[in-house]
Amino acid sequence: xxxxxxxxxxxxxxxxxxxxxxxxxxxxxxxxxxxxxxxxxxxxxxxxxxxxxxxxxxxxxxxxxxxxxxxxxxxxxxxxxxxxxxxxxxxxxxxxxxxxxxxxxxxxxxxxxxxxxxxxxxxxxxxxxxxxxxxxxxxxxxxxxxxxxxxxxxxxxxxxxxxxxxxxxxxxxxxxxxxxxxxxxxxxxxxxxxxxxxxxxxxxxxxxxxxxxxxxxxxxxxxxxxxxxxxxxxxxxxxxxxxxxxxxxxxxxxxxxxxxxxxxxxxxxxxxxxxxxxxxxxxxxxxxxxxxxxxxxxxxxxxxxxxxxxxxxxxxxxxxxxxxxxxxxxxxxxxxxxxxxxxxxxxxxxxxxxxxxxxxxxxxxxxxxxxxxxxxxxxxxxxxxxxxxxxxxxxxxxxxxxxxxxxxxxxxxxxxxxxxxxxxxxxxxxxxxxxxxxxxxxxxxxxxxxxxxxxxxxxxxxxxxxxxxxxxxxxxxxxxxxxxxxxxxxxxxxxxxxxxxxxxxxxxxxxxxxxxxxxxxxxxxxxxxxxxxxxxxxxxxxxxxxxxxxxxxxxxxxxxxxxxxxxxxxxxxxxxx
Amino acid sequence: xxxxxxxxxxxxxxxxxxxxxxxxxxxxxxxxxxxxxxxxxxxxxxxxxxxxxxxxxxxxxxxxxxxxxxxxxxxxxxxxxxxxxxxxxxxxxxxxxxxxxxxxxxxxxxxxxxxxxxxxxxxxxxxxxxxxxxxxxxxxxxxxxxxxxxxxxxxxxxxxxxxxxxxxxxxxxxxxxxxxxxxxxx
Numbered sequence: 001x002x003x004x005x006x007x008x009x010x011x012x013x014x015x016x017x018x019x020x021x022x023x024x025x026x027x028x029x030x031x032x033x034x035x036x037x038x039x040x041x042x043x044x045x046x047x048x049x050x051x052x053x054x055x056x057x058x059x060x061x062x063x064x065x066x067x068x069x070x071x072x073x074x075x076x077x078x079x080x081x082x083x084x085x086x087x088x089x090x091x092x093x094x095x096x097x098x099x100x101x102x103x104x105x106x107x108x109x110x111x112x113x114x115x116x117x118x119x120x121x122x123x124x125x126x127x128x129x130x131x132x133x134x135x136x137x138x139x140x141x142x143x144x145x146x147x148x149x150x151x152x153x154x155x156x157x158x159x160x161x162x163x164x165x166x167x168x169x170x171x172x173x174x175x176x177x178x179x180x181x182x183x184x185x186x187x188x189x190x191x192x193x194x195x196x197x198x199x200x201x202x203x204x205x206x207x208x209x210x211x212x213x214x215x216x217x218x219x220x221x222x223x224x225x226x227x228x229x230x231x232x233x234x235x236x237x238x239x240x241x242x243x244x245x246x247x248x249x250x251x252x253x254x255x256x257x258x259x260x261x262x263x264x265x266x267x268x269x270x271x272x273x274x275x276x277x278x279x280x281x282x283x284x285x286x287x288x289x290x291x292x293x294x295x296x297x298x299x300x301x302x303x304x305x306x307x308x309x310x311x312x313x314x315x316x317x318x319x320x321x322x323x324x325x326x327x328x329x330x331x332x333x334x335x336x337x338x339x340x341x342x343x344x345x346x347x348x349x350x351x352x353x354x355x356x357x358x359x360x361x362x363x364x365x366x367x368x369x370x371x372x373x374x375x376x377x378x379x380x381x382x383x384x385x386x387x388x389x390x391x392x393x394x395x396x397x398x399x400x401x402x403x404x405x406x407x408x409x410x411x412x413x414x415x416x417x418x419x420x421x422x423x424x425x426x427x428x429x430x431x432x433x434x435x436x437x438x439x440x441x442x443x444x445x446x447x448x449x450x451x452x453x454x455x456x457x458x459x460x461x462x463x464x465x466x467x468x469x470x471x472x473x474x475x476x477x478x479x480x481x482x483x484x485x486x487x488x489x490x491x492x493x494x495x496x497x498x499x500x501x502x503x504x505x506x507x508x509x510x511x512x513x514x515x516x517x518x519x520x521x522x523x524x525x526x527x528x529x530x531x532x533x534x535x536x537x538x539x540x541x542x543x544x545x546x547x548x549x550x551x552x553x554x555x556x557x558x559x560x561x562x563x564x565x566x567x568x569x570x571x572x573x574x575x576x577x
Numbered sequence: 578x579x580x581x582x583x584x585x586x587x588x589x590x591x592x593x594x595x596x597x598x599x600x601x602x603x604x605x606x607x608x609x610x611x612x613x614x615x616x617x618x619x620x621x622x623x624x625x626x627x628x629x630x631x632x633x634x635x636x637x638x639x640x641x642x643x644x645x646x647x648x649x650x651x652x653x654x655x656x657x658x659x660x661x662x663x664x665x666x667x668x669x670x671x672x673x674x675x676x677x678x679x680x681x682x683x684x685x686x687x688x689x690x691x692x693x694x695x696x697x698x699x700x701x702x703x704x705x706x707x708x709x710x711x712x713x714x715x716x717x718x719x720x721x722x723x724x725x726x727x728x729x730x731x732x733x734x735x736x737x738x739x740x741x742x743x744x745x746x747x748x749x750x751x752x753x754x755x756x757x758x759x760x761x762x763x
């Protein structure tokens with residue numbers, strides 16, 4: 001079209017819009033949140049896999065390092081890799097959680113080799129594990145190789161742990177350096193825009209391998225959510241499983257590839273790298289930061305080519321250190337906290353297991369600000385019909401003219417987040433459980449659409465939006481779900497094959513969890529109660545429609561390229577579960 | 578005088594309608610015309626034509642917002658004049674810069690379907706603009722409807738010219754994406 005013609009078309013703007021531009025709008029105050037936001041969406045996911053080192057009573061393990069003595073009758077709470085999502089009091093146990101009373105001799109200091117040889121089998125450990133609701137006692141069959149003493153884990157302080165000054169970085173991930181967003185300087189702005197476009201331009205992301213994984217994993221990990229909120233990060237899980245495929249071999253790897261709908265490792269590497277790059281954003285305006293790391297045990301040798309591949313294709317930094325050392329544990333804690341910008345702060349007693357072969361951590365940190373902001377003055381308390389009964393929480397309200405989506409069993413809206421994708425809120429019709437929608441063709445189509453505008457059943461109309469503010473977190477043990485998805489060998493010490501990473505030892509325990517936290521907010525203030533109206537059910541809406549998410553709903557945070565970063569079911573919006 | 582009274586005068590065929598319009602909206606219309614034509618005499622000519630045009634179209638039209646109604650007429654007339662009389666004398670026209678900016682959204686080549694999609698494209702543009710946050714909408718409309726210079730807009734918004742320019746750049750990018758997503762590859 002000729003530019004003159006388009007200029008003429010612009011002349012046909014609505015008269016109300018023309019009239020509104022006769023006077024300048026009042027300049028808004030600077031945003032309170034990271035300098036420019038009154039409405040936020042932020043979330044984080046964390047996956048950690050832990051292997052357990054089998055230390056044979058052999059002479060070839062010797063070290064001069066010394067474990068700090070544990071005095072007799074010490075009672076310590078074993079809580080390995082415990083993460084806390086501030087500011088809630090809830091802590092999320094990532095690995096084994098049990099109360100253990102440890103009986104040890106008053107030996108002033110025992111060498112590690114002594115510790116290893118002192119206890120021939122796990123069943124003869126001197127540690128007594130008591131029952132607790134979350135206890136997961138480690139038991140070993142008599143035929144299993146001998147395991148070292150179950151060691152109690154004291155709070156992580158320099159006094160309680162050995163010193164380890166030989167922490168090494170085996171590989172460093174090189175993250176993309178993005179030019180910072182500039183509003184004032186046009187040249188800088190163009191540099192920023194160009195870099196951003198180049199990063200998004202990853203042709204591999206259009207490969208047809210994520211959709212099946214998304215649906216299968218969503219059905220698996222978001223089922224049975226009635227007792228709490230369920231959230232997970234499909235993209236984070238995908239990347240983490242890709243890393244698992246990298247460090248495994250044979251059928252163990254094949255099962256992972258099958259679950260990821262991948263045929264070969266080469267394409268998986270390209271694909272994960274493309275997903276990573278096309279969704280990465282850290283430019284001072286939008287944040288979608290992926291970070292991966294592998295923490296290895298300095299007593300073992302690791303295959304350098306695998307380590308390099310993790311760094312190159314998965315942007316994983318690989319570290320080596322003594323899991324019994326203060327410095328190494330502190331470094332791990334700091335890494336998690338730093339990558340998640342404090343959304344997850346490892347608890348002070350979070351420590352690695354001495355038998356750790358590797359710990360794989362994968363995080364996603366995301367934050368954005370609403371394109372169309374919610375006014376604080378419109379936030380009002382209202383009733384949310386949660387599965388356990390009605391509860392009152394703050395609802396953000398907004399009337400907007402936008403696309404409204406619907407299907408046979410749901411209604412939905414899509415709210416843009418500036419330069420950082422958006423959030424889709426899918427409200428099941430009355431009587432339909434949110435979980436059911438993951439098996440509903442239309443709902444799945446809507447969730448998987450790269451852009452909501454690609455979904456057919458939509459109408460541009462006036463929408464009265466009422467959505468509860470929420471801050472929800474979820475702690476998912478991935479084992480059962482991954483087994484359902486056909487990934488079983490990795491959990492079976494007699495079948496798992498981790499030789500691409502190390503053949504110094506066998507992995508006898510594999511543990512994988514994902515912790516996620518999502519919050520949407522604005523600087524709300526409370527006012528009088530809002531009279532809520534039932535949301536419109538399925539079917540084409542009238543000229544004006546109410547979208548009131550006052551019952552359990554699904555949310556999906558998608559990246560700019562349309563990747564589902566986080567998906568969850570909110571049953572209890574008022575507080576983190 | 579209230580707009581409804583002026584409109585009533587047009588309907589009553591009372592010629593004072595033109596002078597009342599001139600008193601109330603003369604400067605408004607002139608500003609739009611000057612922005613496009615960069616020449617006061619030409620602008621005044623277009624504004625006078627606007628009054629005549631308005632006299633001829635009310636009735637049967639009954640404007641809801643008189644200023645925007647007049648503005649549309651003067652914008653069209655001024656742009657037509659620019660196209661026919663000024664295009665050859667390139668240089669110094671803000672409108673030229675504005676049109677070049679629009680090349681980031683359109684291909685600037687003639688397509689046979691352009692005349693067919695005009696109405697629906699206009700509707701899509703309206704949807705997009707109506708969704709913009711108020712300040713962005715103001716900047717966009719001042720630039721591409723009122724044809725204000727960056728300096729003028731910056732002054733009205735208490736922003737720097739650069740900042741306005743960057744903002745417009747972003748909005749154009751978004752508008753292009755918005756239209757492309759809806760099948761308008763223009």
